[in-house]
Structure formats: C-alpha cells, structure tokens
Amino acid sequence: MTFDVPADAYARFMGRFSGPLAVQFADLAQVRAGQRALDVGCGPGALTSQLVKRLGAAAVSAVDPSVPFVAAIRSRFPEVDVRSGAAEQLPFTDDTFDVTLAQLVVHFMTDPVSGLSEMGRVTRPDGVVAACVWDSAGDGGPLDSFWRAVRDIDPDARDESQLSGAREGQLAQLCEAAGLRDIEPTSLTVTVWFPTFADWWEPFTLGVGPAGAHVAQLDEVQREVLRSRCEQLLPPAPFEIAASAWCVLARA
C-alpha cells in the first residue's frame, strides 16, 4: 500500500496540491453550516480541515484505510469522528450524511463502483455525493511532467493514466453504475508555485503514492537519470504547475 507513509511526507508530496483543491471542492459541493459531512479517503485531512472550518468538528466524519493517516488526523482533529476503513465497506449506517465527498480517492479504490455506491448508501436521500480525480489520462494532472519523464526513459512503465476516473467522463460513468442520480460532471484547476526544482523533486523520493513507489524501486543511477529528465522537461525555476481534476456531483 503506497499510502503507508508518514502524514508529513504526504503533505509535502500531494498535500501542496490537495490543500488548495479542497477549498474549491468544498465550494463546488456547496458544503454549508448545518450539514453533516463524510470525507472518504481523508488521508491526513486536506479536505477534512475545510469541512471542519465550514461545519464544525462535531458535524464531520472521516474514514481512511491508512494506519498512519488515521493516527495523524485523529491527533489533528480530536473531535472529528475518524474511522479506519475503506470506501467499499463504509462503517456508517444508511442515510447518515447530507454530503459525502471523496477527494482524489476513487482511482485508488479496489472497486470504485461499490465505493461510490456505499457513499450513496450512507448519504440521505437527495443528499450530495461528490468525487474528484486528477486528470492523469490527459496532460492536466499535477504529476504530468514526472510521468512524461518516466515514459521517456521506459515506455512500458505503468503510470496513473489507466486508473479509474482519470479520463474525462469516467467518473460520471462510475457514478451511474453505482446507482447515483442527477450526475453533473465538471472540473477544477489549482495552481502551485515552486521556488526551486529541488522543492518540486525532493518529495518524489518520500515513497508516497504510485509515483513515490516508482522512484523507490529505482537504483541510484536510474533515479538520477529520471531526476535529470524531469528537470529538462520542467520550466526553469521558479515555476508554477496548474493541476486539473475531473469532478462529479451527484445525488443519493
């Protein structure tokens, strides 16, 4: 499991993109005071923190299978109801939430249709189910330059483009198969600034997610070849990376 890493490593690698995305995603789902919300695949809490800000900790629940992430989010938000578990078998009763969200999670589910169907089950009738996944099949994901460099070196390498929901329209198809209603596809874009190339590269060496797992299995020479190819592909520092996510809003 590539999310069995310290919360701090995740924050440095993906949190810099998922933090700003969470603000836009919570806006898109129209999360507002008085609602009860569930963050599915909460990780160390990028979206949970937005939910807490808008709803108060007592109205927020969160669930994730990663042991270090669950420990981190429990200590960060002691009043949030944090559970250990997977989307495919959510540890909540039917119709519990007004809004259930999964930010950057559907593509990591073992069974995305049953995960989304479970999100619908725990959401009250007509409540909102929302999900988003980076555009890793196009050229809009935050790790696009990294995977392009990997493929330049090894055209057979497995990247994240084949993951469920990474292609335009796929999230909506999965929601439909999961029995959700009033499905509205859209997209969101965040921009992150990098002062130096090292700031961009170093978190790839922390073993987080499929990209981190790829770097971890390279020897020192291969790693240097990849690092240098990435540097060639990126603009000179400082630079910005715009990252887009496919999103879907649906009703339970």
Ligand SMILES: C[S@@+](CC[C@H](N)C(=O)[O-])C[C@H]1O[C@@H](n2cnc3c(N)ncnc32)[C@H](O)[C@@H]1O
């Ligand atoms: C890219 S991270 C996203 C974390 C957080 N939502 C964010 O936006 O920063 C993916 C998360 O999905 C979790 N995950 C993986 N498989 C899952 C599953 N089947 N059900 C729920 N969460 C899962 C991982 O443990 C990890 O925390």
